[in-house]
Amino acid sequence: MTSSMLFNITTFAYMISMIIFFAFLAGRNKSLGLAGSYTAYAGFVVQTVAIGLRWKESYDIGVGHAPMSNLYESIVFFSWTIILLFAYIDIRYKYRVVGAFVVPFALLGMAWAQLGMKAGIEPLVPALQSNWLLYHVITCFLGYAAFAVACGISIMYLIKASVGETDKASPAGGLMSIFPPLKILDDLNYRAIMIGFPLLTLGIITGAAWANYAWGTYWSWDPKETWSLIVWFVYAAFLHARITKGWVGKRAAWLSIIGFAATIFCYLGVNLILSGLHSYGGTKM
Amino acid sequence: MNQDIFCRNIFIRRGITLATTERSFVEKVWDFFCSLKLTLFLLISLALTSIIGTVLPQGQLPPEYLAQISPTKLQVYSKLGFFDMYHSWWFITLLYVFSLNLISCSIKRLPHVFKFVTEPTLVLAESMRNSFSLRKEITFPGAIEKGRDRLTEFLGSEFSAPIVTEHNGEYHLFAQKTAWCRLGVYVVHFSILVIFVGAIIGSLSGYKGFVSIVEGTRISSVEGRNGQSIPLGFEVLCEKFDVEFYKTGAPKEFRSILTVLENGQPVPGFTKVKVIVNDPLSYKGITFYQSSYGQASEGSEHYFTATPRAGGVPEKIVAREGALITLKDGTKFKLLEATQEVREFAPGFSGPAARIEVTPKGAAPQVFVSFKNFPEMNAMRGDALIFGYEGTNAKMYTGLQVAKDPGVWVVWLGCTLMLIGLYIAFFMSHKRIWLVISKGHARMYGNASKNQAAFEMMFDTISEKFKQLKI
Numbered sequence: 001m002t003s004s005m006l007f008n009i010t011t012f013a014y015m016i017s018m019i020i021f022f023a024f025l026a027g028r029n030k031s032l033g034l035a036g037s038y039t040a041y042a043g044f045v046v047q048t049v050a051i052g053l054r055w056k057e058s059y060d061i062g063v064g065h066a067p068m069s070n071l072y073e074s075i076v077f078f079s080w081t082i083i084l085l086f087a088y089i090d091i092r093y094k095y096r097v098v099g100a101f102v103v104p105f106a107l108l109g110m111a112w113a114q115l116g117m118k119a120g121i122e123p124l125v126p127a128l129q130s131n132w133l134l135y136h137v138i139t140c141f142l143g144y145a146a147f148a149v150a151c152g153i154s155i156m157y158l159i160k161a162s163v164g165e166t167d168k169a170s171p172a173g174g175l176m177s178i179f180p181p182l183k184i185l186d187d188l189n190y191r192a193i194m195i196g197f198p199l200l201t202l203g204i205i206t207g208a209a210w211a212n213y214a215w216g217t218y219w220s221w222d223p224k225e226t227w228s229l230i231v232w233f234v235y236a237a238f239l240h241a242r243i244t245k246g247w248v249g250k251r252a253a254w255l256s257i258i259g260f261a262a263t264i265f266c267y268l269g270v271n272l273i274l275s276g277l278h279s280y281g282g283t284k285m
Numbered sequence: 286m287n288q289d290i291f292c293r294n295i296f297i298r299r300g301i302t303l304a305t306t307e308r309s310f311v312e313k314v315w316d317f318f319c320s321l322k323l324t325l326f327l328l329i330s331l332a333l334t335s336i337i338g339t340v341l342p343q344g345q346l347p348p349e350y351l352a353q354i355s356p357t358k359l360q361v362y363s364k365l366g367f368f369d370m371y372h373s374w375w376f377i378t379l380l381y382v383f384s385l386n387l388i389s390c391s392i393k394r395l396p397h398v399f400k401f402v403t404e405p406t407l408v409l410a411e412s413m414r415n416s417f418s419l420r421k422e423i424t425f426p427g428a429i430e431k432g433r434d435r436l437t438e439f440l441g442s443e444f445s446a447p448i449v450t451e452h453n454g455e456y457h458l459f460a461q462k463t464a465w466c467r468l469g470v471y472v473v474h475f476s477i478l479v480i481f482v483g484a485i486i487g488s489l490s491g492y493k494g495f496v497s498i499v500e501g502t503r504i505s506s507v508e509g510r511n512g513q514s515i516p517l518g519f520e521v522l523c524e525k526f527d528v529e530f531y532k533t534g535a536p537k538e539f540r541s542i543l544t545v546l547e548n549g550q551p552v553p554g555f556t557k558v559k560v561i562v563n564d565p566l567s568y569k570g571i572t573f574y575q576s577s578y579g580q581a582s583e584g585s586e587h588y589f590t591a592t593p594r595a596g597g598v599p600e601k602i603v604a605r606e607g608a609l610i611t612l613k614d615g616t617k618f619k620l621l622e623a624t625q626e627v628r629e630f631a632p633g634f635s636g637p638a639a640r641i642e643v644t645p646k647g648a649a650p651q652v653f654v655s656f657k658n659f660p661e662m663n664a665m666r667g668d669a670l671i672f673g674y675e676g677t678n679a680k681m682y683t684g685l686q687v688a689k690d691p692g693v694w695v696v697w698l699g700c701t702l703m704l705i706g707l708y709i710a711f712f713m714s715h716k717r718i719w720l721v722i723s724k725g726h727a728r729m730y731g732n733a734s735k736n737q738a739a740f741e742m743m744f745d746t747i748s749e750k751f752k753q754l755k756i
């Protein structure tokens with residue numbers, strides 16, 4: 001059994017989970033929701049084993065390092081953290097239906113990694129040989145995952161806010177009846193960002209500490225750094241908007257979605273569209 | 286959900302008094318800088334404008350960029366400072382206004398929050414009682430004083446010791462936990478200013494520079510960003526430089542061995558220090574980071590052999606880069622470039638190699654690579670002479686990034702404060718319980734500044750015991 005096979009199983013499990021969740025949305029059958037969650041958790045367990053196995057495999061071929069050093073490995077880890085946070089919401093707050101809007105993000109990540117990316121284990125170039133890499137990647141991606149969850153919840157909010165009122169008329173309560181109430185969605189959005197924001201802050205700080213340690217400047221306004229700051233500004237705006245009147249509800253949901261779009265750009269857009277000295281495995285030594 | 290009516294009431298009331306009185310210009314300016322709308326505007330403006338610098342090149346513009354941009358665009362962008370936007374007047378102004386906003390807001394609110402923490406609402410007015418979602422009522426037959434004493438003890442053991450106030454024939458018990466966590470937000474805001482101070486210290490009294498040191502030589506100054514020479518006050522000697530590779534040919538380690546010298550003498554503890562990427566050398570507040578390397582080829586000699594294919598004594602050649610040499614048989618020989626590690630240029634090969642130009646008598650010049658470790662490759666060319674590269678007396682040089690930043694500790698202090706502040710602001714909660722005791726019955730109210738759900742469970746547990754209480 002290789003890690004790569006296990007990652008394929010993971011991807012498959014997340015796909016099944018998503019399909020079940022969509023069926024749950026359509027049919028509102030409680031046991032479907034449960035099945036959706038359990039499939040996602042099964043995938044999660046397999047993925048955890050696979051990440052550990054990949055770690056071991058890297059030592060077996062003599063270039064041992066934590067599996068978080070290139071785009072492929074980071075996106076796999078990103079998927080993993082998304083499901084981790086989904087589990088937290090599911091178990092802690094019992095809002096299983098959130099899965100229908102969060103698991104697809106994890107699936108997207110895994111599918112892209114498995115189908116579109118080189119999965120080989122590469123040795124670490126000197127620039128990446130640092131424990132800071134590990135701290136930096138873990139904190140950033142936990143933060144990103146929290147924002148992904150917040151984005152999923154915000155989409156639910158906007159759907160419910162626009163459809164919910166008309167749907168109430170139907171006797172069965174309609175599709176919206178399994179969505180948590182708007183107030184709860186708004187609060188969950190806030191909670192997810194409350195987890196994500198300190199983690200992003202920590203991610204930026206560990207990145208700055210690493211940069212300072214590796215080449216003597218904690219901040220050099222390179223595109224990756226700047227975009228992480230942009231994301232930080234957007235979520236800071238989100239937090240302050242809640243204190244000002246009139247910026248809760250729909251507007252907060254939109255800010256959360258914009259924040260996640262900026263997050264994705266920071267993560268992928270900067271690497272794929274803008275080039276910087278930060279690009280994974282870049283030329284800077 | 287997390288709104289705290291009491292905390293905000295203060296501000297609202299204050300806002301009304303200001304609005305109804307005649308406001309001077311100064312007050313208007315003050316209000317402008319205190320407003321949260323300004324905060325939102327600034328945060329969003331900073332986010333949006335920051336994008337410019339990630340799309341346009343910053344600093345020295347590459348020729349390819351200059352070639353494709355129209356002159357008017359170039360002029361407009363330059364005028365607006367877009368090519369060094371994070372240091373442009375308008376971006377710095379945004380940051381100043383941001384700091385002012387932060388400071389004014391804190392000055393305005395902090396005293397109220399302080400008062401709110403140190404002088405809590407001990408008496409729960411009738412009008413306030415309705416706003417609580419968490420409440421519980423019990424009746425008891427005994428005397429009101431007995432109820433007061435019993436409930437004071439109860440609240441003290443179940444939650445936290447209450448303050449007892451008598452008011453209009455009722456007793457008000459007030460107890461709270463972690464009231465100071467209301468200050469967490471201000472720790473976060475203060476930390477931002479601390480980071481700014483650290484950055485300013487760094488830019489005023491620090492510098493960034495670069496130096497390259499040839500193996501076996503020493504330097505006493507480095508080159509600053511603008512090309513000026515900055516004396517170090519001590520010397521740095523490069524003993525050796527090495528590159529190590531993975532089997533795949535990717536670089537594994539760049540390693541300089543450095544020694545710090547004071548008055549020409551090695552400094553104990555700073556002798557033969559290994560400096561690699563991600564592991565710099567710091568001495569007297571100045572840090573040296575491994576950043577590049579190369580061969581100091583100027584003036585150095587490279588050694589070759591030219592062996593006749595037919596057999597015979599190899600001819601030894603001593604060459605310098607670029608110089609033309611005529612061999613015994615009239616062949617012209619020129620060394621174009623040499624490297625001590627060819628791996629990056631020719632995957633699958635390793636070790637020293639040289640690119641040479643050979644012009645046999647009466648023939649056209651040919652350019653090819655001669656390897657030190659692969660003589661069979663050299664022999665595969667079918668010419669009359671086989672050229673072998675034997676090596677060089679050239680030295681390597683190490684390229685070091687040099688930084689002095691006395692503000693960096695202030696920045697880390699600010700970052701630590703920020704993380705602590707965020708933790709307090711988000712994950713700690715100010716919990717309060719009031720008990721209003723009248724003749725024959727007692728009512729309990731509670732609220733929390735954060736994490737209402739957790740407090741609700743706590744309140745439920747307490748009110749369950751409250752219900753069972755025998756007075």
Ligand code: HEM
Nearest residue numbers: 236239240243324327383384386387390470473474477710
């Ligand atoms: C011009 C800049 C800023 C001003 C004037 C400002 C002002 C404020 C004010 C008035 C509050 C409400 C405090 C209360 O609830 O009593 C607040 C909350 C907060 N601020 Fe700022 N702020 C600024 C920038 C920032 C930035 C850049 C951060 C980034 C870390 C930040 C982090 C927070 C946090 C975490 C809260 C708590 C929000 C919550 O509890 O949901 N602030 N800010």
